[in-house]
Amino acid sequence: MTLLALGINHKTAPVSLRERIAFSPDALGDALHSMLAQPLVQGGVVLSTCNRTELYLSVDERENQREQVVDWLCQFHHLHPDELKNSLYWHQDNAAVNHLMRVASGLDSLVLGEPQILGQVKKAFAESQRGHSLSSELERLFQRSFSVAKRVRTETDIGASAVSVAFAACALARQIFESLVGVTVLLVGAGETIELVARHLREHQVKRMVIANRTRERAQALATEVGAEVITLGELDDYLAQADIVISSTASTLPIIGKGMMERTLKARRNQPMLMVDIAVPRDIEPEVGKLPNVYLYSVDDLHAIIQHNMAQRQAAAVQAESIVQQESADFMAWMRAQSAVETIREYRSQADAIRAEMTAKALTAIQQGNDVEAVLDALTSRLTNRLIHAPTTALQQAARDGDLNRLHILRDSLGLD
Template identity: 50%
Template sequence: MAFIALGINHKTASVDVRERVAFTPEQLVEALQLLCQRTASREAAILSTCNRSELYLEQDSLTADAVLAWLADYHQLNLDDLRACAYVHQDDAAVRHMMRVASGLDSMVLGEPQILGQMKSAYAVAREAGTLGPLLGRLFQATFSTAKQVRTDTAIGENPVSVAFAAVSLAKQIFSDLHRSQALLIGAGETISLVARHLHDQGVKRIVVANRTLERASTLAEQFGAHAILLSDIPQELANSDIVISSTASQLPILGKGAVESALKRRKHKPIFMVDIAVPRDIEPQVGELDDVYLYTVDDLHEVIEENLKSRQGAAEAAEELVAAGADDFMLRLRELAAVDVLKAYRQQGERLRDEELAKALRVLGNGGSAEEVLAQLARGLTNKLLHAPSVQLKKLSADGRVEALAVAQELFALDEGAPSNKGLQ
């Protein structure tokens, strides 16, 4: 048994690399099944967000290189380039890493709450794909439990700090009065929902939500008195937008340089503030070359986020202690669980020997044998059979010079200090 957590994140890879390693929701089930078929992974889950792509695995032995090669091949990347920005955590370290991620301790925004929901989605997809077994399943449950404890027992989640909050904070720095601004939000997921809430709280004049399906856009828009449109309507709406914030799961850019140029002409070159939170990116990088566009990616928000994290640093220390305790407790329980199968087999063996000796004793009694003699023989026979295999193995271990194993055996059988010494066997 071996746990592996392998991946890249905002600390090790640029947004350009992260978008190439990202998995779409539609890819996940097939990718998980291929991962288990083509590597030594018996169980697997994939977490893919705008800030990270990580594989969580359970294997007979540690073969991270094969998994990294599979990841490079799946996304058609150069293996050396991927290896340069990837990290690998094994066993105890992998357990602790998963718990840190779920608790928001490894996020760009310290303590951000969205990651736990994304981790739960990774768990659900792995179950759907049939790649989640008992060991990885237990690890996920322990991870959720620890993350919940971090949220409950520390102040790491207090004061709204998120990528969405950072985007709106940056907009406030550029526009002195958001009450006069109009915002176009592209997408209808959790991040855009948070953006809409923050903009609404800041009193933005008008909010428009654009999405692939009008129904989902309308559901979100209704919560904040916003307007809903389809993605195809964006070119017409763009000219009215002072703020554009996008976060979709599209594999291709939604906004190109030409569409933005046309909108700027209609706006008479009045500036547009744009934030592309998506990975892969929703807005072509070339849009940032236009004179009247202020384009930021998710990586550009890091400086804004840092300003809002000071209040969470103390809570992070307490959270780290909870994660360490959670990881230690999980590994302890896992080791205890490993002993269960051995104990079960040993008990079954003992019961089989007991039944054999008991059946023999009953036959002798049935033939008129003395009860006292039968009981004595039953006790001797059962004792001899129970001690036979351990005795043979102990002699072999001693002959092989495995003195430490003899010490373990003495502890295992709870032999007191007055028992005969094994010094003569050394």
């Protein structure tokens, strides 16, 4: 059995490719089912966020395992493997364990140390649990990764400053408008990222917030918390013209805001400028919107410069966190290696029990036939001893004939010989 981690992220692929390989929540169940149907896959977890799509798998070790997994991924998303080859990373066993622990701890995030990724990893893990898609090794690995992430948060200052994609979006708005006290902000979506954005905006005393979501019920609790209005996505066309800032993050597979809608909006606003920040993958706002006059459109990738500025203070903590991850991943691999011996130990004990049962049956038969009990017991112990020591004795003789002193010492040690 082999552990694998493969995928693309913000460092290896642009948003245009990431959105094509993202797994929507509606498709995730089918994806897990399809993935488990592959002959070599024993268990799997799919992690899909705006910045990464990754597969964590336990597979039967085969020569062409990489090709099979990549072929499945491409077929599911209707991609040609050549479209992924320059963006895809691949980790195996210790490297896969190390990668997941780094991801869960926020060490591989666009924003170093951001805490949201741990919740996303836990959600991906829970989806696999519900779909019975986990092997025992993967379950143990994810649980251990959650503990590692908690340890990193507790023992380092990796999360000392509030830096996230949501924070960066708000920082961008503050750079452009200086003060947010007099602006109207339209938030599209009501997920975790929009929740964080809304809370940041409330701290900066935004004049007015409007939350647009597919259903009012999902957005109402957040709206009550931050003092916002709630509308449905169907009402976007009526409210866009009132917004100075639009920040969008939904799970829609198609753009929600198109060029035609924005042309009508700008006409109604008499071409007053608008800031639009699209932090969804796939994108919520058509890229062509950014070409319209008086529209300043930023995607997830555009936030990178802002985020880089806020990363400096976390670098020292990251060094300490990396050390923790290295130690924990080595400990986990030691556990994995120990598990590989469990089956061998079970087989050895089963073999010994079978020999004992065979010898006992023969001895009982001999006693029932009237043979001397003492002689039968003596023969039983002698034959049992010979059968049990036959394989180790043969191995010791072969090691001696080969002059393999290292193997000889290992065999002596395993037999309890000084």
